[in-house]
Amino acid sequence: MKLLEERIQRDGVVKEGNVLKVDSFLNHQMDIAFLEEIGKEFKRRFEGEKITKILTIEASGIGIACITARYFQVPVLFAKKTQTKNIAGEVYTSKVESFTHGKVYDIIVSRQFLDSGDRVLIIDDFLANGKALMGLFDIVTQAGASLAGAGIVIEKGFQPGGQMIRDMGIRLESLAIIESMDEQTGCTFRK
Amino acid sequence: MKLLEERIQRDGVVKEGNVLKVDSFLNHQMDIAFLEEIGKEFKRRFEGEKITKILTIEASGIGIACITARYFQVPVLFAKKTQTKNIAGEVYTSKVESFTHGKVYDIIVSRQFLDSGDRVLIIDDFLANGKALMGLFDIVTQAGASLAGAGIVIEKGFQPGGQMIRDMGIRLESLAIIESMDEQTGCTFRK
Numbered sequence: 001m002k003l004l005e006e007r008i009q010r011d012g013v014v015k016e017g018n019v020l021k022v023d024s025f026l027n028h029q030m031d032i033a034f035l036e037e038i039g040k041e042f043k044r045r046f047e048g049e050k051i052t053k054i055l056t057i058e059a060s061g062i063g064i065a066c067i068t069a070r071y072f073q074v075p076v077l078f079a080k081k082t083q084t085k086n087i088a089g090e091v092y093t094s095k096v097e098s099f100t101h102g103k104v105y106d107i108i109v110s111r112q113f114l115d116s117g118d119r120v121l122i123i124d125d126f127l128a129n130g131k132a133l134m135g136l137f138d139i140v141t142q143a144g145a146s147l148a149g150a151g152i153v154i155e156k157g158f159q160p161g162g163q164m165i166r167d168m169g170i171r172l173e174s175l176a177i178i179e180s181m182d183e184q185t186g187c188t189f190r191k
Numbered sequence: 192m193k194l195l196e197e198r199i200q201r202d203g204v205v206k207e208g209n210v211l212k213v214d215s216f217l218n219h220q221m222d223i224a225f226l227e228e229i230g231k232e233f234k235r236r237f238e239g240e241k242i243t244k245i246l247t248i249e250a251s252g253i254g255i256a257c258i259t260a261r262y263f264q265v266p267v268l269f270a271k272k273t274q275t276k277n278i279a280g281e282v283y284t285s286k287v288e289s290f291t292h293g294k295v296y297d298i299i300v301s302r303q304f305l306d307s308g309d310r311v312l313i314i315d316d317f318l319a320n321g322k323a324l325m326g327l328f329d330i331v332t333q334a335g336a337s338l339a340g341a342g343i344v345i346e347k348g349f350q351p352g353g354q355m356i357r358d359m360g361i362r363l364e365s366l367a368i369i370e371s372m373d374e375q376t377g378c379t380f381r382k
Contacts (some may be wrong), residue, residue, distance in 0.1 A: 024369045029304040030267045032260045058250035063257040063267065069223045076254065079255040 001041050001175040003004065004153070004190050006034050007034065018156065027060035028160045035067040038060075038175060042123065042151040043071035045173045049148045051121045053077055053114065055127035055140065057096075057107060064153060065123040072121070077114060079107040079136060092142045096135035107135050109143075116143050127152040127174060130161025137170065147175060156181075156191050192232050192366040198225065205372045209319075209347065217344065218251035218316050226258040229366060233314065233342040234262035236265050236364045240339045242312045244268055244305065246331065248287075250324050256314040256345060265310070268305060269280070270298040270327060285331045287326035298326050299335075305333035317344040318365060321352025328361065340364060347372075347382050352359060 013021040025031040051072050056065035057079040065076045081096075082105065091108040098105060114120070122136045133150055140147050149171030155162045157177040165172045177190035204212040242263050247256035248270040255269045273296070282299040289296060305311070313327050324341055331338050340362030346353045348368040356363045359371040368381035 022305065023301065025266075028269065028301060030257060030260075030269075032257060032267060035257070036261075059253060059269065059271070062250060063269075064251040066221060066223060066226070066254040066257050067261075069221075070227075070258075073224070075216075076223060078250065078254075079249070080220065110214065110219060113215065116213075127290070146305070147317070 001038075003008075003034075003037055004176045005187075007156070008176060008187055012187065013025060014183050018159070018181065019155070020057065020154070020178070020187070022125075022154065022164070026064075028062045030094045032067065035064055036070075038064060038153060039068035039071045040176055042068050042121075042173065046072075046121060046148060046151065049121070050119050051148050052118045053113070053120050054123050055079065055109070055120050055136055056123045057081070057136060060126075064125055064134075068123055068151070074121075075113075077109060079139065080109055081105050081108050092139045094135040094138040097129075097131045107132075107139070109139050111143070114139070114143040114145055118143065118145035118161075119148050120145050121148045122150040123152075124150070125153045127155040127161045127172075128159040129162050133165060145186065150158060151175075154178065192227075194225075194228055195367045196205050196378075199345070199367060199369075199378055201380065202338070205374050205377060211345070211347070211369070211372060211378070213316075213345065217255075220230065221254045227261075229255060229344060229364050230259035230262045232366055233312075233364065237263075237339060237342065240312070241310055243309045243338050244311050244336075245303055245314050246270070246300075246305070246311050246327055247314045248272070248327060251317075253316045255316055259314055259342070265312075266304075267302060270300050270330065272296050272298055280304065283330045285326040285329040286301065288318060288320075288322045288364050298323075298330070302334070305330070305334040306338055309334065309336035310339050311336050312339045313341040314343075315341070316344045316353045318329075318346040318351040318356070318363075322351065324356060342366075345369065 016053035057064045069076045090111040152174040155177045275280045281302040344367035345367040346368045372378045
């Protein structure tokens with residue numbers, strides 16, 4: 001997605017340790033008009049797919065998923081990262097290892113909101129090692145729901161997650177795939 | 192907001208300990224068409240106010256804030272609950288005591304996204320004891336920004352947060368104010 005690549009070049013900041021900061025428009029401050037373009041692009045790519053629910057993970061996936069859901073006219077469900085007393089007792093759960101935070105955490109989704117009648121589109125901001133996506137896929141599987149695919153805003157193509165997901169036969173649509181990144185010269189994108 | 196009160200009556204579940212579960216449409220699974228009605232109502236209530244940014248707090252405020260921001264055509268900024276290596280070093284920070292989780296946590300916002308030129312609308316799903324709102328207000332104050340007010344979806348009117356915020360002279364618009372709630376009979380609303 002040309003518009004996204006240009007925005008990453010303009011406003012993204014590459015930091016030591018393969019960190020790409022896009023928090024001025026995507027995952028801390030959010031440019032809503034820009035997210036609408038992202039939502040439209042996901043809709044275009046998954047056009048014709050019957051989708052009943054968008055599944056994402058807190059926190060930075062939620063805004064993208066909600067704006068995207070407008071174009072699919074389906075509800076959004078977000079996986080929570082810790083158990084709270086506000087969630088129903090009956091949950092699907094999976095474990096996710098976080099690249100960003102360097103720890104393992106549980107994700108949970110209430111059983112009542114996902115079942116075998118659902119066809120799910122997973123939406124998230126980043127794909128690097130694929131751990132969050134695998135956790136969400138695990139929950140879709142536990143629910144007996146079917147997966148239409150995963151829509152990712154930025155894939156770090158030099159990390160193994162994307163290849164792993166594609167090798168599993170899961171349809172993966174990444175709007176920008178970063179081939180390499182450098183603190184001085186910025187990002188290069190897969191053609 | 193009549194539509195919201197009806198939805199709470201229909202789909203909300205009152206649990207022991209003054210817990211109101213609205214996770215079927217508001218803060219776990221999210222009904223996006225319904226959130227659009229909420230966004231329009233916030234816009235109607237704050238019509239004529241010059242607002243440059245919507246501030247919320249992860250995780251359950253984000254979806255509501257993003258959909259609401261479409262009507263104000265401003266960016267959303269969400270306060271993060273833990274420090275991660277993906278956030279800029281220069282942050283505003285405040286402490287918040289959570290009613291839901293029963294603990295104190297830090298919230299942080301990057302300085303680069305909020306300054307004295309901003310006029311902020313705070314959006315959140317619930318107001319009970321007002322701790323999250325006070326933390327966000329503290330961050331707005333640290334930034335030297337001005338506050339247009341706070342838009343809350345559901346205020347628990349029998350807890351002290353709403354009164355405290357109003358006594359401070361902050362404009363508070365709660366779309367539903369619960370006067371009392373009961374596991375058998377459900378919610379009654381302030382007229």
